[in-house]
Amino acid sequence: MGRTDHFTLDTQLHRVRRLPQLSRLFPHVPLVICLTMLLVSCGGEGDVQNVSAACGGFPGITGRASKISDGDTFRLSQSNGRFVTVRLDQIDAPEKTQPWAKKSRQKLAELLGTGEVCVVGGKHDKYGRLVGEVRANGVQVNREMVQSGSAWAYRQYLRDPSLVQLEAQARSEKRGLWSMPPAQNIPPWEFRHPELASKAETAQHHGLLGLPVHGHLAPECSAKPSCRQMNSCDEAKGWLAKCGGQGIDGDGDGKPCEKLCSPAS
Template identity: 40%
Template sequence: MLMLSRLLLVALLLTTSPALAADLLGQVVGIQDGDTLTLLTPERRQVRVRLYGIDAPESRQPYGTRAQQELSALAFRKQVRVTVEDTDQYGRTVGRVWAGSLDVSAELVRRGAAWVYRQYNRDPMLPPLEAEARQAKRGLWALPASEQVQPWVWRRNGGRATATAQPSAAGRAGATASSSSTADLSCGSKRYCTQMSSCAEAQFYFRQCGLSRLAGDRDGVPCEQLCR
């Protein structure tokens, strides 16, 4: 009886696993933004696909329109394969999109057209590609630092780079002091995280001075003990 139960379990797994792991094939017939597209399957079914592991600038963000154009250039009207990873809270299929042998998510990050979505990404290859694009100032990384706002921060703040809560007098004084101290910084005076007094200072040396060693794990975040 035990052997029969095991055989039935194996048969069940064999019959259900392919359906769960099946790739989607079809033509890309729509580009919604820099990380979402519409796939038309051979059965004429339209599937909204959110690219796995990345988050592109929103349409109203700096570089948002260009990010959408980059995705369109890579995938629109092309036959692609989607390796399904998940379904998001909006009912969209989350997956890796392959145009031939090209991993579209990875290529967008390499071009500087998307951020690595660290909250959900499990691919260790993506953060180094982002660090490389940042170092080379490709795509959105060529924007002024004030315009390099992560899309998830933009959404959380209601479509703004920063929250609009009015600071107290003490907060305004602190912000003024912080801005002033950042303005007084100059490249070459500090080299290590242990010398940094704040995340803003670490970001200055990382972004403006090219001190890539501050992000030792190459995830694009300098001095993580300060910039958590």
């Protein structure tokens, strides 16, 4: 769609200035109702925000899922007849040609169901997709996709570290895609851009492990470090929260580098 999901301040002020006109047209309608009618739409044209049960009490864009593309993208059919492509925020599901892609898509379809779906905090990206937290049937769909082993926590756009913990739990219990051999569990961002994984391995080889850069894949998260590369328990814990437990949490219990982090060390 390419339009942002927020009206500009000028647009809102223009609507407020129309209140006297509305009051003359509808003299029996209380002023507060007129104001609500004007400001209820907080999204762009066609993206009307509502506060409904599906949104968990938060304002969001509602509709029904009409087409599931893969495990992190679907089309939302709104009550006004418009459609918008929705991308689940902070997660990344297998690409269509990757192992587990079909089951990931099926899991998303199961979670969305046929009832009302809500996108909370959605913003349009450069592709015109509405990116946000999706809720359906009382479930936070983004989190459930990771917790069920149907998607990865998307490190490049991660703001909620708890998604990494959910991923670690799914891995330790071999849920979903984590039941496959490790060689088949290639993160989608590496699958799409294999050169990033190659650069990360080179960085690890030379010991050039830096901090993640906003808007780019943190190369060290693909480097799969070992506990021997950790200088302290705090560093290991920070790595686990940011990148997951591959290489530093062999038993998948959510505790990295147990010798380094043991009380006696």
